[in-house]
Amino acid sequence: MELFHEYKNKYFHLVFRILNLAKNGLYKDEIIRLIENEEYDEKVIGKDFKTFEGMLLNQYSKEANFNFLEEREGQYYSILNNEDSIPLKVRFSKLERYWFNGMIKEPVVQSLLGKETLEKLETALTDVKEKGSNKVIEFTNKVQNDFDIDLEKSTKDFYIILEGIINEKPIIYSNVDKNGNEYNNQLAIPIRIEYSLKDDKFRASLYSLEENRSIMVNLHTLKEVKIAHNFNSKVKREDVLKKLKEKKYSEVPITIELEDIRGAMERCFMSFSSFERNSRTILKNKYEIDIYYYTFEEDEVVRKIMSLGPYVKVKSPGRVREIVIDKIKKAFMFETT
Template sequence: MELFNDYKNRYYRCIQNIINEIYNGKKYTKKDIRKILQDAYLEQEFVLVNEFVNGEFFEFEDEFAKLRIDSNIPIRLNDLEIAYLKMFVEDEEFNKVLDEEILTKLKQKLDKIASLNYNQYWQRENIDKFGDNLDNLEFRNKIIILEKAILNNKFIKYSSKNRKGDVFEDKIGYPYKIEYSIKNNKYRLIVFCDDRAIKINIESITKVEILEDKDFSSMDKSNLQNKKIKEFINNKKNIDKPIVLKIQDNKNTLDRCFNLFSAYDKRYYYDDNNLILNIYYHDFDEAEIVRDILSLGKSVIVLEPKKIRDKVVSRILRNFGR
């Protein structure tokens, strides 16, 4: 078996993920690595497991794996993913929220790739008319500025106004991600600010600028790039403990789930004829996710984790006055 031929080996992604997660700061012992490989049914390749764990990739300090080479493994797209990207590049709405320079590079790289006609796969309908308007140049510019900050690992200074009318002036934060909610046609920013991660509607941001190194004193930069931000970056999601939902697919429940949870990474599969949906979330998403789960009624059962299941049960009991 060719262990590192990503075209011939179905375990390539599993091993790639281990190396990249260690590179990004996650801690793994030999026992942890063996369990991941065994869970992926690599225990049948016992010799290869030993070679991988004890080979040239790692050295172990205080029982934790450390990469011998200071590099990750770039993620390679398969042919279908590349065609899918070409489809988005050709989409007018997508073009509105992408930096012109990046868009030009993508079009050049994808020029000879066969295109997928997205009209064969989905159509836009029931778009919230009170959602974000991408034809608004000021709004689009805010998204492009935030995209540049995220891609270049830059801090931002921004001001915003929430629904209650509260104004927040000149806040300094570390932007992590822009997400889009199909449910309400809204773009939102996840930003680490004031020692916590928050999610705000981009529409509510009144001004934003990218901060360069020269904008900070050495003390300012040291305080901003503190342990809490590093922990947030290195532990971005509950990867090991996603929310697991069992779905009874009546009344278009599956479609409603993908609509409600459009902004989250997820996967679904069948297990003993049960439809299972895994949702990978941040801790600060909990309240919103619990609210959305409740809106699905009895068609959805929360299997894991216990803390989310308990919160859903608590809300139901409270609504019934118990």
């Protein structure tokens, strides 16, 4: 399987998840719900207009089906005859284990994992420590932050927001934005938490119940956050996600042309790992990439594109290309003054 192949990796992960969940049996509607939540909008993936759902649920001929599941007494079970609690386990390569061992040395990772989980991982990676150095991670293209992060507070806030996401509960938060504006006791539905490796900061996507719009806050600027236990919102997280999906993308994607010099392709996929993308080869070491994004994330997308340096250019839309050119001109004028 090709690295960074969106379609193949996405469906590979979905099959992996369903096979593990099907150890004790899954009903048809449960499998369909899992597929609908994770598959692409384009349902047809096989030849002759076959669907992923149909091939997984054995709705075609034996040759056309995946044959991963078998039906018994109204439920579908994995074909894997494995007595382990997890039939299909993740097996890390040697390089991945070195990477993992290096990552758990990062303070932010240690803080989020907690002592118990950290000790289990360190025990599992004992052979890595004994056989070689774990200093295999080199952070490149990373911004030096001008603020200090209170790891204990950020970790606490992280898990409060995560609790709101898991239990579909609104949160009440107070925040100071980058311009110094204060927002106190704001009511919002938490949508997701993301981490920017380049900026070394956590952000939370929220849906403001007071302004009826999507917003994003940095965890390190939060003054306070708590679960709104006694508030029953008529707006549900599922409704917000459905609404966001309807307005998910700008009218057209941003198309960039990238020359793979000095690891530009790898840095590009790392920077846009949370965005849906389509990529294609146009010449040797030269690629064209479509980036789909929420409209309120456009500034972030532009900033990420510019961070890739001279190895990338915006092909379309013209409006975004002009924004990038204007920013480059302003930066050049600033440096020459």
